[in-house]
Amino acid sequence: DAGVIQSPRHEVTEMGQEVTLRCKPISGHDYLFWYRQTMMRGLELLIYFNNNVPIDDSGMPEDRFSAKMPNASFSTLKIQPSEPRDSAVYFCASSVGPELHFGDGTRLSIL
Amino acid sequence: AQSVTQLDSQVPVFEEAPVELRCNYSSSVSVYLFWYVQYPNQGLQLLLKYLSGSTLVESINGFEAEFNKSQTSFHLRKPSVHISDTAEYFCAVGDQAGTALIFGKGTTLSVSS
Secondary structure (H helix, E strand, O other): OOOOEEEOOEEEEOOOOOEEEEEEOOOOOOEEEEEEEEOOOEEEEEEEEEOOEEEEOOOOOOOOEEEEEEEOOEEEEEEOOOOHHHOEEEEEEEEOOOOOEEOOOEEEEEO | OOEEEEOOOEEEEEOOOOEEEOEEEEOOOOOEEEEEEEOOOOOEEEEEEEOOOOOEEEOOOOOEEEEEOOOOEEEEEEOOOOHHHOEEEEEEEEOOOOOOOEEOOOEEEEEEO
16 A cells, blocks of 8 residues: 655755645545654644644744645645755654554755 | 653663663543654654553564553563664654644664674
C-alpha cells in the first residue's frame, strides 16, 4: 500500500525565495497534519486539516507560512519569503483514527 | 493542555542489555498513548499504541510499554536490545481520534557491541 508521499525529499534554496512543500495523504484518510522537526524544538505541529478544512493553524509560526488542501489527495505548505531559521525537516502525516501515518519528510535548507 | 516529557534525551546501552525509555504525560482527559521510532533520514513509524483495554502493550520486535494512569506514565522497555534498535524514539499523547498528537522531544537510543 502506498504511504504518505512527500515531495521534494530535499530542498536547498536562498533566503527570500518561495518554497512549496507537497504532500499526498493515504487514500481514505480524512485528517492531514503538517509537523516541523528541529534539534532545538523537536516535533512541532504547524497545522492540521479535517476533510480538507483547516482545523487548527495556531502552530504556524508567522504569516510567511501558509497551507492549503484543495482536495482529499493533496496538500501544500508554502513559505514566502523563506528565512534561514526555517531550515528544518517538515513532515506530513495522515490519519483516519488515532494513529498518525508519517511521510519521509522534506529536509529544507535555507541559505 | 496536553504535554509529554521524555526524561532522557540520550540512552547508551550495550547489545543484549535491557533498556527502559521513560515517558510521562499530562492531560485532563482520557488519553491515547503512542511510541514512534525514527531511523536516520526517515519518517516516524508507529512502534506501539495504547488506546484502551490492557494496560500492557507489545510490539512485534520485542518492545513493550505499560500505561500507568496513577503515575501518568507510558515507559517503553525491551529486555534485550540489538544494534538495529539504534534510533530516535518519540512518545506521543492524543485525546481523541483525529486530533493532533503531541510529541515529546525524543530519546536517542544508541546500542553498541
